[in-house]
Amino acid sequence: MSNLGIGQLAKRAGVAIDTVRYYERNQLLAPAGRLASGYRRYGESELKRLRFIRRAEALGFTLEDIRGPLSLSDERNVAKVKRAAEAKLTDIEQRIAELQRIRKGLRTLITACPGHGRAEACPILNALTQENPR
Amino acid sequence: MSNLGIGQLAKRAGVAIDTVRYYERNQLLAPAGRLASGYRRYGESELKRLRFIRRAEALGFTLEDIRGPLSLSDERNVAKVKRAAEAKLTDIEQRIAELQRIRKGLRTLITACPGHGRAEACPILNALTQENPR
DNA sequence: CTTGACTCTGGACTATGGTCCAGACTGCAG
DNA sequence: CTGCAGTCTGGACCATAGTCCAGAGTCAAG
Incomplete structure (x- = not known):
């Protein structure tokens, strides 16, 4: 664990692979680290962030809210x-x-x-x- | 009255002209009668239908609902x-x-x-x- | 007859939150 | 080494309910 491909990450977070890439494109997730091949690599922090996003959505926040008031840099x-x-x-x-x-x-x-x-x-x-x- | 251009109709019904054409394209409104020039002409029944649609929307019906269960042919x-x-x-x-x-x-x-x-x-x-x- | 307002069409664009695709490349098991 | 699963990219597409646009044609007042 803590060294996941995008498929594993998506599965553990309960979202689709495309959703992970969509979140990255839309600044909900920081750009992922890459292997020499270009494959994205993830660790525990991205998994937590993804779950954070899902819980925020369940509380009625839009992705825009999460991008803004609940953004990564403001989690504290x-x-x-x-x-x-x-x-x-x-x-x-x-x-x-x-x-x-x-x-x-x-x-x-x-x-x-x-x-x-x-x-x-x-x-x-x-x-x-x-x-x-x- | 009862011989309206699309602009008059839209104004009386409180919707935009584009909305009237959009409703026609999407079968919420029957195809309008046309002048020789191609201009649409409307009467009271279209005005009523348009108001019917607006009230149904206010009651939470989607346009799909209105196209189906509340369609013109089922108004009775x-x-x-x-x-x-x-x-x-x-x-x-x-x-x-x-x-x-x-x-x-x-x-x-x-x-x-x-x-x-x-x-x-x-x-x-x-x-x-x-x-x-x- | 001119002018300005009105209308026509098809198609692009908006916001939201993704989903799907083709074509190419990579990783790993046997 | 082969073969299949996994991943990459950019871009198209879904639903909803419209809105807006360009370019062309039309209506009516003066």
Whole structure:
């Protein structure tokens, strides 16, 4: 271990090989060391970084966030990381609120719709069709 | 009214001209009638359809949903429309649940993070870095 | 008839996060 | 040494929902 080809690294991190190269191209991963042949070589630190990225994604961070506030060089900057997490939380809360608004609308319409009969009796169609849907 | 150019139609429906043409290209709108010059002409029904599409989008339907279950030919099929609305509700609820899971994780980490000091004392960084984050 | 606004077309481009491909080269086991 | 698996590169492509552009043609007011 700790001297991995790109295939082994990808497998251990649970990502595709192309994803590793994509991350390198997009500065999420530092350029890998190379063998004389040009083959990339990785150690434990790259594996950790890759797992770091995956966990950050699972917390709702975009790759752009990870490139920026959560970048390699900032992994030790606690204050910046906390601010990034707070900003992301605000963002997530707004998305939840928006989806809840949509859910409420759908629930209201579904409850009121008999599921058969004339289109004019279907509140879903009416809501979509009328000038002032409610 | 009821004999509109694409510009008037777009303005009344509150969308961009390019969006109207995009919808036509993608079968969300039937091919428009044409003048001898090739200019598209629209009436009230197209305006209604366009507004229908916009409202459906606001309820979380994708253009693919609108092309399918909410297509022009199905606007009168109450049972199908209700099923589509129910499926969309389920979808929205799953997205909400996922975001709530993420929100919970972020809140826990933010609350526990002092916002300064050693990186090792920052639960956000620990969660992202460690093998078994919690 | 001129002028400016409107419209036409096909195709390129945006952001996001990758995925896939061809053609060439390398590493390693037998 | 052969052969197969692994890797290299640059670039094309996916979905989503449009947006923008150039170059050409058209409509309507004055």
